[in-house]
Structures are given as structure tokens and as C-alpha cells.
Amino acid sequence: MKRNSNQLVRLDDSALAGESEAISPASAKPLFGLDTVSLAARMIEMGEPAWRGPQLAEAIYRQRLPELSEFTTLSKSLRQKLAVEGWQVGRPRIAQVFRSVDGTERYLVECQDGVTVETVWMPDGDDGEAGDGSEVDDADGELKERAGKSWRRATICVSSQVGCAVNCQFCLTAKLGLQRNLTAGEIAGQVVAVLDRHGVEVGRDRVNLVFMGMGEPFLNYDNFMAAVTLLVREVELSPQRMTVSTSGIVPGIERFAQEPADLRPKLAISLNAPDDRVRDELMPINRKWRIEAVIDAVRGVKLRPRERITFEYVLLGGVTDQPEHALEVARLVRRTGLPAKVNLIAWNPGPGIAYTTPRPEAVEAFRATLVDQGIPAYLRRPRGRDIYAACGQLKRTVEE
Numbered sequence: 001m002k003r004n005s006n007q008l009v010r011l012d013d014s015a016l017a018g019e020s021e022a023i024s025p026a027s028a029k030p031l032f033g034l035d036t037v038s039l040a041a042r043m044i045e046m047g048e049p050a051w052r053g054p055q056l057a058e059a060i061y062r063q064r065l066p067e068l069s070e071f072t073t074l075s076k077s078l079r080q081k082l083a084v085e086g087w088q089v090g091r092p093r094i095a096q097v098f099r100s101v102d103g104t105e106r107y108l109v110e111c112q113d114g115v116t117v118e119t120v121w122m123p124d125g126d127d128g129e130a131g132d133g134s135e136v137d138d139a140d141g142e143l144k145e146r147a148g149k150s151w152r153r154a155t156i157c158v159s160s161q162v163g164c165a166v167n168c169q170f171c172l173t174a175k176l177g178l179q180r181n182l183t184a185g186e187i188a189g190q191v192v193a194v195l196d197r198h199g200v201e202v203g204r205d206r207v208n209l210v211f212m213g214m215g216e217p218f219l220n221y222d223n224f225m226a227a228v229t230l231l232v233r234e235v236e237l238s239p240q241r242m243t244v245s246t247s248g249i250v251p252g253i254e255r256f257a258q259e260p261a262d263l264r265p266k267l268a269i270s271l272n273a274p275d276d277r278v279r280d281e282l283m284p285i286n287r288k289w290r291i292e293a294v295i296d297a298v299r300g301v302k303l304r305p306r307e308r309i310t311f312e313y314v315l316l317g318g319v320t321d322q323p324e325h326a327l328e329v330a331r332l333v334r335r336t337g338l339p340a341k342v343n344l345i346a347w348n349p350g351p352g353i354a355y356t357t358p359r360p361e362a363v364e365a366f367r368a369t370l371v372d373q374g375i376p377a378y379l380r381r382p383r384g385r386d387i388y389a390a391c392g393q394l395k396r397t398v399e400e
């Protein structure tokens with residue numbers, strides 16, 4: 001599909017003024033990324049009482065203040081002392097915004113060293129959470145329009161690495177290769193910057209996180225789980241509103257299965273093929289960990305009530321969208337023996353990738369076949385295709 005460049009809207013910098021602090025030299029020490037205990041330890045090292053740690057965490061993660069100068073619970077002298085010692089909030093900042101005609105926003109989020117990653121805001125979601133039971137977690141059982149907000153629920157898609165080494169053949173991010181892992185603060189910082197931009201009230205607004213942006217989270221496991229821990233324990237988001245997607249890194253899935261239920265996000269497996277032969281071609285990682293090994297690892301996850309494993313399946317026209325493929329996928333999903341659902345994604349085009357988008361009739365026939373086989377199947381709505389924000393399209397596309 002040829003991109004309509006008129007739809008790629010770069011907002012000017014004035015639209016972002018006051019949103020976050022300017023990037024400081026890489027030598028500056030970021031407070032963002034440290035949990036309450038670590039913040040208290042830093043305070044003690046500076047000769048301050050330990051209770052300054054929770055005070056700092058409150059300002060950084062709950063009040064989401066992007067600059068030390070706004071920390072009015074600290075004395076001016078302490079703020080100065082922190083600054084003199086090189087400390088700053090150091091939260092990644094939204095450097096550019098691209099807004100889709102459908103309301104989706106794609107951000108270039110800049111880390112302290114100037115590296116940028118992509119984060120996406122999808123007001124009203126993309127139906128990726130359909131059928132997972134989380135709808136009934138809303139406090140009063142219904143969605144309410146929040147005063148002054150144009151959205152009732154939203155999904156934030158978060159990156160875990162700069163680029164990606166997994167090299168899925170249908171994915172634009174793969175073209176970047178892996179540039180570096182993101183730190184826990186850089187992963188959690190994307191979320192907090194976007195929550196801040198949209199005035200999200202944690203605990204009241206319904207916001208889902210999907211770790212499905214640039215990168216393979218389970219190839220940056222420690223930083224990914226440290227970011228989740230910050231988001232759960234410090235920002236106070238629910239892990240049951242988070243989903244991490246993996247291409248099938250078996251040792252990562254095995255570690256993930258051991259995470260405590262009050263910290264573990266939901267799991268999605270990026271399956272994308274009906275068998276090992278096709279998957280070997282589309283996802284070279286399959287040559288290392290076969291579908292059977294991935295499914296065995298998934299069986300080790302102890303699901304919470306109403307939780308399901310999600311299988312993500314990108315439909316490529318003529319390659320993975322045939323009725324016999326759907327029958328094979330149903331068989332694979334049944335083999336897990338776990339409550340599961342399939343999220344279908346009609347492939348989103350990208351330059352230099354020689355696949356075609358499936359016909360709408362093929363997509364519907366695929367979904368209907370899965371449902372006939374007793375497998376819940378949902379079609380994810382493509383969001384932000386015009387701004388290269390849709391699944392598999394994140395590649396820091398900035399040209400106008």
C-alpha cells in the first residue's frame with residue numbers, strides 16, 4: 001500500500017512544551033528507573049533520612065513529575081543538592097508525535113543518550129484484549145466516559161529494545177537489526193510519559209499495556225521484568241491489564257512461568273504460521289525453538305481465573321491465510337490444553353516487504369473456521385496504518 005503522506009502529521013514542538021524536561025548529557029544520573037528501596041538507599045548515601053525514598057517515588061511515579069524543580073515536597077536545598085550531584089528525573093521524553101486519522105498516536109520517545117524508540121497510544125484499543133475477561137474487572141462493571149476525555153479505554157504499545165534481532169520476515173522493525181536493549185527505566189518511562197500526556201488517572205481510567213512494540217521482550221528479560229515491577233509496584237498499574245508477546249523464546253517463557261501472579265502480565269505467543277515448515281521461513285527463531293517446544297513451555301504458566309493464553313497470528317495473503325492453515329492452528333491451540341484464544345491480524349504493509357494483505361473474505365473465513373473448531377478468535381483492528389503505527393510497522397519512520 002502506498003502511504004498517503006498527507007496523513008502523517010508531525011506535531012510541532014510547541015504542542016509538547018512543558019511535557020517533560022530537556023534531555024541532559026548522558027552522564028547525568030536518572031532517578032527514574034529506581035524503585036522506592038533504591039531511592040531510599042541513595043538518600044541515605046547522601047546523608048538524608050530513608051523516608052525521602054518513598055517521597056521521591058511518590059513524585060516520580062504517582063505524581064509523574066518530569067523535573068526535579070517541581071518536587072515541592074523536597075526542600076529547595078535538597079533539590080539543589082540532588083542536581084549538584086548529577087541527579088535528575090531522567091524520564092524518557094516524547095520527542096515527536098505522529099497522529100493518525102483514526103486517533104492513534106505514534107511517538108518517538110527519546111532516551112537520555114539520544115536514542116529513540118517507538119511507543120503507540122490507541123484510544124479505544126485495537127480489540128486485542130477482546131475475549132480475555134478483563135472487561136469485567138472495571139470497578140462498576142461498565143465503561144464510563146471520563147470527564148474531559150475523548151476516550152473510554154486505551155491501549156499503550158511499548159517497546160523493549162531498540163530494533164530487534166529476531167528477524168521476522170514480515171516485520172519492519174526487523175530491518176533495523178538490534179541496536180541495544182532498553183533499561184527498565186526506559187521501558188517503564190515510555191508508559192509514564194504517555195500516561196502523563198493523556199492525563200490518565202491510574203486506578204480509574206481503563207488503560208491496557210501491550211509489550212508488543214519494537215524488540216523481543218524475552219531477549220531483554222531482566223530489564224523487561226524490572227520495568228513491569230516498577231509499573232506494578234510504583235506506578236500501581238495492574239499486571240492483569242498488561243500483555244507481553246514473545247516470538248517463542250523458550251527459556252524466557254520458562255522463567256516467566258515462575259513469576260508471581262501479582263506481578264506477571266498475561267502471555268501472548270506470536271505464532272503466525274500453521275506448522276514448523278512455514279514458521280521456519282517467516283520466523284527464523286523457529287529453527288532454534290520449534291512450535292512443540294514453545295507449547296510445552298507455555299503449559300508451565302499457571303493461569304489466573306478467567307485468564308487465557310493468546311496466540312497472535314498475522315495473516316499473510318496466500319501464505320498463512322488458507323482454510324487448511326486455520327484447521328492446523330486450531331489443532332495446535334487445542335494441544336496446549338490451556339484456556340486460549342487467537343488474535344488475528346491482517347498483515348500491515350511495509351516498504352521493502354514482499355507480502356500482501358489478505359482479502360477480507362479470507363480473514364473472515366479463517367476466523368470462522370477457528371470458531372467452528374471451538375477456538376475463540378478475534379480480529380485485531382489495524383490502528384494507525386497511515387502513520388506506520390500498526391503491528392510490525394514500527395521502524396522510526398519519520399519522513400514526511
Ligand code: SF4
Binds near residue numbers: 247
Ligand atoms: S515481529 Fe516482534 S520479534 Fe519479530 S522482528 Fe518484529 S519486533 Fe522482532
